[in-house]
Amino acid sequence: MNDIEKIQKNSLSKRGNPWIIYILQIKKYLSGGFFWAVLGSGYLFPLILFVIYSRTHKDLTNYGYWEVSLKLIFEGYFAYYVVLVPLVLATAAFRDEFNDQNIIYILVKPIKRQYIFAMKYLAYLTTSTVVTLPPLLLTVLVANTYSLKKDPYFHEPSSTVLLNTALLVAGLFLMLIGYGVVFMTVSILVKRPLLINLILGFSAIFEVIFTDLINNNWEFLYIAINFISRYWQGFDSLDVFFRRQFLFGLSAINGIWHAIIIILVFFAIGMRKIPQKQLY
Amino acid sequence: MFVTIKNVSKWFGDVIALNNISIDLEHGAIGLVGLNGAGKTTLIKILNGLLKPTEGTVKIYGQNVWGNLDLFSKIGYCPEIDNQMNYLTGLKFVQYNLQLHGYSRQEAIRKAQDVLERLNMTTAMTRKIKGYSRGMRQRVKVAQAIAHDPAILLLDEPLQGLDPIGRYELTTLFNELIKEGKDLIVSSHVLHELEKVSQTIVFIDHGKILGKSNISDLRATLKEIPQRFLIKTDKPVKLAQQLLPYKLIDDVQLKDNEIIIGVKNVQEFSFKLIEVAKETHAEIKELRPLDESLEAVFDYIYRGNY
Numbered sequence: 001m002n003d004i005e006k007i008q009k010n011s012l013s014k015r016g017n018p019w020i021i022y023i024l025q026i027k028k029y030l031s032g033g034f035f036w037a038v039l040g041s042g043y044l045f046p047l048i049l050f051v052i053y054s055r056t057h058k059d060l061t062n063y064g065y066w067e068v069s070l071k072l073i074f075e076g077y078f079a080y081y082v083v084l085v086p087l088v089l090a091t092a093a094f095r096d097e098f099n100d101q102n103i104i105y106i107l108v109k110p111i112k113r114q115y116i117f118a119m120k121y122l123a124y125l126t127t128s129t130v131v132t133l134p135p136l137l138l139t140v141l142v143a144n145t146y147s148l149k150k151d152p153y154f155h156e157p158s159s160t161v162l163l164n165t166a167l168l169v170a171g172l173f174l175m176l177i178g179y180g181v182v183f184m185t186v187s188i189l190v191k192r193p194l195l196i197n198l199i200l201g202f203s204a205i206f207e208v209i210f211t212d213l214i215n216n217n218w219e220f221l222y223i224a225i226n227f228i229s230r231y232w233q234g235f236d237s238l239d240v241f242f243r244r245q246f247l248f249g250l251s252a253i254n255g256i257w258h259a260i261i262i263i264l265v266f267f268a269i270g271m272r273k274i275p276q277k278q279l280y
Numbered sequence: 281m282f283v284t285i286k287n288v289s290k291w292f293g294d295v296i297a298l299n300n301i302s303i304d305l306e307h308g309a310i311g312l313v314g315l316n317g318a319g320k321t322t323l324i325k326i327l328n329g330l331l332k333p334t335e336g337t338v339k340i341y342g343q344n345v346w347g348n349l350d351l352f353s354k355i356g357y358c359p360e361i362d363n364q365m366n367y368l369t370g371l372k373f374v375q376y377n378l379q380l381h382g383y384s385r386q387e388a389i390r391k392a393q394d395v396l397e398r399l400n401m402t403t404a405m406t407r408k409i410k411g412y413s414r415g416m417r418q419r420v421k422v423a424q425a426i427a428h429d430p431a432i433l434l435l436d437e438p439l440q441g442l443d444p445i446g447r448y449e450l451t452t453l454f455n456e457l458i459k460e461g462k463d464l465i466v467s468s469h470v471l472h473e474l475e476k477v478s479q480t481i482v483f484i485d486h487g488k489i490l491g492k493s494n495i496s497d498l499r500a501t502l503k504e505i506p507q508r509f510l511i512k513t514d515k516p517v518k519l520a521q522q523l524l525p526y527k528l529i530d531d532v533q534l535k536d537n538e539i540i541i542g543v544k545n546v547q548e549f550s551f552k553l554i555e556v557a558k559e560t561h562a563e564i565k566e567l568r569p570l571d572e573s574l575e576a577v578f579d580y581i582y583r584g585n586y
Contacts, residue, residue, distance in 0.1 A: 014353050014382025024365070024376060031367030101361045105424070108328050109380040110353040275347065279330040280292060 018115035021106055025093060025123035035127075038088055042081060042135035046142045049073045053142070070143055074168075077139065082172060083201045085128050086179035091197050093120045094187040104279060113275040121184055121270075128176045136172055140165050178259050185270035188277060282307050282432070282463050283327065288336035290322055290487075297322040299487040300336070305465070309458045311478030312467040319487040320467040321360055324436050327465065328357045340432065353381060356430035358421045360437045366410035370401055370420045373409060377424040395427040396420075400449065414441040422450060426457065433457065435466045439473050451476045507546060511539040511553070512566035522556045540570065 029035050052069045097103035106116055144161055179201060186200065187193035283305040290298040298319050312320050325331040326338055332346045343351050365373050371392055378388035396405040399419045404412065409420060422438055435454075439447050454477040458464060468474050474481055475495060483490040513519050516539050520532045523541065528549055530542030543549040557564050 015349065016353075016380040016382050020376050020379045027367055028365075100363055101359065102363070102365055104330060104357070104359050104361065105364065105377060106380065107330055108352055108355065108357045109377075110349040110382065111380060112349065278332055279325065 014110060016109045016111035018111050018119050021111070021116055021119035022123045022126075024106075025120050026127060028096070029089060029092075029123070029127045032092075034088060035131075038085055039131050042085075042131060043138070045073050045077050045081070045135055046138040049139055049142045073139060073143075077136065078171070078175065081135075082132055082175045083179060085132050086124075086176060086183050087194075087197055087201050089128050089131075090121075090124050090180040090183035091187050091193050093124050093184055095193050098187075098279070101279065107277075107279060113277070114271045117184070117188075117270050117274045121180065121267075124180050124184065125176060128180065129173075132172060132176065133169070136168060137165075140168065174256065174259055178263050181263050181266045181270065185266045185273070188270060188273050281305065282341055283310075283465070284337075284339045284342075285323075286337045288326065288333045288338055290319075290326065290331060291334045297487050298326070298333070301484075301487070301489045302336075303482065303489050303492065305482070306480065307463050308480065309454070309464040309466065309478045311474030311481040312465060312484060313469065313471055313474055313481055314467075314484035315469055318469075318485045320469075320484055321436055322487075323484065324357075324434050324465065324467055328352075328355050328434050353428075354431045356425035356428065356433045358425040358433070358435045358438050360440070362414070362417060362441070364409060364417065364421060366408065369406050369408055370396060370412070370416070370423070371405040373420055374405075374424045374427050378427050381428040383428070391427055392423075395423045399423050399453070415443060415446045418442055418446070419450075422453070426453075431462060433462055433464045433466075435464065437468055438466060439468065439470070447473065507544075508540060508542050508570040509549075510566065510568050510570055511541060511564060512537055513539065513557075513562045513564055515560055515562035518560045519556060519562045522560055523553070526552060528552065537565075 049069065052066065052073075056066050056069075094103070097106075107113070182200060183193070183197045186196055190196055281304045283303075285301060285303050285305075287300055287302055288298055289296065289300050301323075312323065314320050322331060326333055327340065327345060329345045329347065329352060338345050340351055340355075345351060365376075368376065371389075374392035374396060375385075375388045378391055379385065383391065393405070396402065396419075399422060401416065401419055401423065404416055409417060412420065418438065418441055422435070425433060425435065433454075438454075439450055442450065451473070454464060454466065458477070464477065466474060466477055471481070478495060480492060480494050482492045511519070514537065516534055516537055520534055520539050520541075523529050523539075524532055528543055528545050530544060532542075533540040553564070553567070556562075
């Protein structure tokens with residue numbers, strides 16, 4: 001068989017099915033013990049809120065405590081949990097496979113490398129949504145169900161509650177999309193992405209902790225509020241999101257624009273870099 | 281030529297993995313042989329598009345390799361890595377690899393079952409890979425490489441970690457694939473493994489091609505290279521004294537009940553050993569070669585070439 005015949009053989013040069021990359025990534029996530037730990041820890045937020053309610057609901061003088069608890073729970077969820085989930089899942093999507101070299105089996109297939117990035121990203125989005133959305137909705141449900149008499153935020157007409165919930169979900173997606181693309185792109189660009197992503201993800205928190213260390217001031221609520229309001233996910237704090245100005249002077253809408261620009265830039269970098277990636 | 285490599289160098293930072301190599305490879309089975317770190321894996325990774333040469337060009341069937349999806353669909357690659365998608369069963373692993381090559385789900389399942397049966401993995405194919413032995417993992421890797429019926433097979437240390445039966449089965453399979461008209465490039469650091477599957481051997485060391493030889497020439501050359509054997513016997517001194525005068529013996533070392541002996545012509549030596557053992561009434565408890573690695577061959581080539 002000569003060269004031409006060899007080339008013609010299988011000349012219907014098949015293109016691979018990129019959705020398999022999506023399936024494999026989901027299966028890989030599900031197979032990791034760490035995934036289940038992250039999944040389970042999300043449900044601590046509604047659980048803690050329920051416990052706080054059960055300990056305070058009989059005493060109306062605890063209203064202030066309940067309000068602060070509510071705020072802490074939601075801000076903890078957004079400031080820590082919704083950063084942690086992309087940090088774990090998006091960083092791992094490429095880092096783990098580059099480390100154990102299993103990415104070889106995908107890179108040598110007749111599939112455009114941009115699809116590899118896109119499919120892994122989609123798998124991350126699906127998984128992170130499944131991980132983070134139910135705990136958020138459950139927390140809202142617990143807050144809404146148990147705080148009607150106590151909390152002015154949720155003690156509103158159901159249409160407002162629905163709108164606020166929709167805004168929370170939109171904010172969640174914006175964070176998942178944004179952090180995911182940043183962390184995933186970084187994991188293609190550098191050898192130790194987890195450390196860099198950790199700093200990127202929690203930089204505002206580190207900054208505030210550092211400032212607080214200097215000032216000998218440890219106010220965790222302050223840390224959380226600062227973090228969530230100084231980042232670009234479209235929130236200030238829970239009761240005023242999309243209404244107030246960011247600390248940097250950005251309106252919420254501008255914050256969203258900034259987020260979209262960051263998402264597009266990092267997505268473009270990821271899509272451009274993955275075809276050049278070599279596996280040593 | 282099915283592979284043309286011209287002035288290819290590959291640098292990893294300050295380290296040079298391939299140093300300006302040029303070689304043309306004919307159709308058939310090529311053995312790529314070299315010590316660990318010689319540059320075999322780097323060359324194979326360049327051939328399947330995982331690495332881009334820092335300098336030079338690599339062509340397969342006249343086409344550039346880097347980013348060539350048409351070529352990727354014709355290549356089957358068995359990597360050296362030992363851990364592969366441990367969360368899947370062997371069947372799913374091969375099935376997904378086929379789907380990544382563009383096969384439909386049903387077709388992929390059927391082909392995966394066929395190829396795993398061909399590799400004697402019928403009973404194990406539905407078990408998770410993480411529970412497989414080293415030999416089973418090696419078979420599954422080979423299965424995913426050949427399942428899509430590629431024209432070229434790049435096999436990086438495919439026989440590593442296999443028991444003798446496994447080695448025999450895989451070498452038989454590789455010979456069948458060669459008969460089917462496939463082009464094979466097989467790397468190994470154990471020369472005699474490649475002898476059984478390759479028509480041409482390419483020697484590589486420190487990122488350089490030392491030479492290319494067809495297997496019959498190499499066999500003739502190997503006869504001249506002293507090979508070391510270990511003999512365990514109840515009368516080591518007597519046996520060594522009797523063997524020493526013969527010309528085919530290069531050197532003899534005694535240690536407890538063992539003799540380490542360097543011989544030039546293995547076949548002639550084995551006849552002579554039986555003869556001497558009979559004469560001295562020595563019992564040969566064990567006889568095994570010590571030079572499985574290529575060091576002896578490389579020493580010889582270096583001495584001859586430089």
